[in-house]
Each structure stands twice: as C-alpha cells, then as structure tokens.
Amino acid sequence: MNLPRRLAALAGYVPHGSIVADIGTDHAFLPVYLVKSGVCPRVIATDVNPGPFAAAEKVVTTYHLQDKIDLRCGDGLRVLQPGEAQVLIVAGMGGGTIRDILAVVPAMLNQIRRLILQPMVDAGDLRAWLVENGWLLADEMLVEENGRIYVVILAEPGTEQVRDPLLLELGPRLLEKRDPLLLVYLEEIIRRHQHVLSELARSSSTGARRKVRELEVKLARTENIYNYQGRR
Template sequence: MNSEKLSYRLETVTKYIPQDYKLADIGSDHAYLPCYVIQNGIVPWAVAGEVVEGPFQSARRQVEEEGLTDKISVRKGDGLEVIKKGEVDCITIAGMGGALIASILEKGKDKLEHVKRLILQPNISAISIRTWLLENGWGLIGEEIIEEDGKIYEILVAEKGKEKQAYHDDLEKGLLFGPFLLREHNPTFLKKWEGEKINWLTIAEKLEQASNTVENRKKKEELMKKIKMAEEVLEDEKD
C-alpha cells in the first residue's frame, strides 16, 4: 500500500470526503490518506496527525518524498490537539477501536465547532461512536460495511444536527447494527453479525458454567439481549 494505491478500506473512507474541504486525518500513520486525497485533487490542504513518534516520522518522510510539504502539515500530538479551531472542514479517523475514536472526539470536542463532517472507521465497537454522535448532536448521514483481507470494517459518516433522523424506529437496534446498514442488509453485514452471534453464544455458554454472581448474571442478560436482536436481524433476511 502507498499513497498512489490505498487499501480498499482507506479508499472507501476517501469516497466520503467532500471536494475542496480542508482535512485532518487523525492517527495518520504514513500519511497515505492525506497524500492520496491531495494528489487526486480532492482536497487542497490537509493535516496529518500522529501521537506516536515512529509513525509521525514515517508520515513526515512520506510527505517530503511526495513533495507535498506545502499542502500537508504533519503534526505530532494527541488526537484533535493537532488542529486549531476552524482550521479544517472534515476529520477522518480510521483504523482504531470505536471506544478510542469516541474518546478522541470527546477530548477534542471544542475543536469540532466549525467541522462540517466526520468520517470514522472503527475496527471494533462502532456502537461507541454512534452513541457519542447521538449524544453530541451529530447525525449519521451514511454508513458502509466492507470486507478486506478477511476483516470486516464499518465506515460512519456524520454531520451536525438531526442526530436522531437516521434511526427511524428502533434506536437500540440502530446503535448496535447501524441504521443505514440495517436497511441495506448486504452480505458483508449478515456475515459480520452471524459471526458476532456465534461469538456471543460461546461467551454466554462460558458464563452459564461460571459462578452465579450478580455480575455474571447481568453480563449474561446483556448478551442474551444482543443475541436475540442479532437473531431478529438475521431472521429478517430469511423472510
């Protein structure tokens, strides 16, 4: 993978970056994504943010090699502390856990005032992000679920306001499965939740054998609720 040919996962993320928006890519790694969108004329200027020294240096080298130092500002810092208020229109955060992405947004809340769009790709726990968006006045405007190299990824796209609009009927189901993905019900979505259901059943069985503490009973109850929801969603497909 390089900045000329992105992974399918990152290429899918770039599809949702509006033309001519200024971009901040947080956790940019080698800065492949910012380099790609600049070279393809999608954005005029970008920030590549990295908190870890190694990837920060890799990003700097990549941007220098591509001759893009005037168009990409590579910055070292934690989450959104690498951007100034009003500096960018769009933020991408890809390839981290959902809970970590949600905490980055929470910590950098004051930087989001003038941001028009968030494009977030969690590796796990997209529910953490959907919950954060809902509680903080961001509405989902699109979602996509893809598979690459045997791994399944979800891409969430949000803009300010209308935070409940995407969740037509069942908020709880929508937060877990994704309101757009639920409606689309594509084969990758079904594969993901079939796998999750099997995983949850295994954990539930282990809890069944574990000591009957209040905590274990509560965990099992929560799991059974999720299993039931997954079964309903998968059943819809067969009808």
C-alpha cells in the same frame, strides 16, 4: 497511488475541495492519496506517536508533498485550530479512543461539517456518543479487506432518530440500506455472542448469570434482525 479498500472507502466520503484533518494518520497514505488525486487542496495529517509520525514524514517527503500536507505531532484535536479543517477523519482506532479524541475539545468540532470514522471495535459506543452530541449518522458502510470486515461511519451535524442501543451497536444505516456485507457481518456478531455465552456458562456467579440473561436477549434480537434481513 492505489489505496487499500478500507482507506479507499474513507476517501470516498471526502467532499471534493475540502480541507481534511486526518487524526492518527500513521503512514499518511490517505492524505497523500487525497492530495495527489486532486480531492483535497491541502490536508493536515497528525499523529501522537513519534514512530508513526516519522513514517508519515518519510512518505510525504517521498511524494514531495511537504507544501500540501501539513504534518503535526500531537494528541488528537489539540494540534488543530478551530476552523482549519471542514472534515475530520479518525480511523483505525478503537471506538472508545475515537470518542475520547472527539469529546476532549468540543469547540474544535463546531465548524466541522463531516466526521469520517472507522472504529476497529466498539462502534456502538461511538455511535451512542455521536447521537448524544448532535451528530446524525448520515451514512455507513462495511468494507472487507484481507478477510476482515471494517465499519465506516459518516456523521454530519444533525439529529439522529435512532436511539435503540442494539440498533446503534449494529449500525442503523447498515440495516436500513442492507449493506451488501450486512448478513456476513451479523453472522460474525452472532457467533461472537454465542462464544461469549458458552464461556459465561462455565461460571455460576451472580454477575455472570446477569450477563448471560442480557446477552441472551441481545442475541435473540440480533438473530431476529438477521432473519428479517435475510428475507428482504
């Protein structure tokens, strides 16, 4: 089974022999790959919505993996028992949704050794929650698929040193290791800030002026980081 690049990046962070819970699995392609490739002896695959859950059931049945992939329909970590999995994957959702899934049942995270997360938006909010709640950003990577850049975060229990909100938004490990896609990623972020600033320029409300000042500071710092990374 050939995995798309984004899912392959997630699979690359799974330690050999570990029991994984893939929360919000949808089609269950990743659990099928992890079991079929021998990385995981067993995977728990969950989804809260009946449509994606049915899609997962169909794929798991097609591959005759019902005994190795434990499918559960339900909300986030509520369908897990403490200690059932060592690794959690939560991918393809907004950073806020991922944060809420992790935050809602704190006891469930006690025995988790690895979080493999792939927020579609708001990665900074998710990183901020992780570092405030005893998780170290062990590694991060950018993946390009069909013209879009995705952020993948590996978190492990520990103390993260970086607390600067802008660095947490951009990705401390992406910056330190100068991810191969970093400059393209920063260019995208800079363009997005410039676009928002041009939209805000049409409004003269006090709120808009405050947002402009905040975003101008953020944009200037991001451009400095981009220029520094460009020279490295």
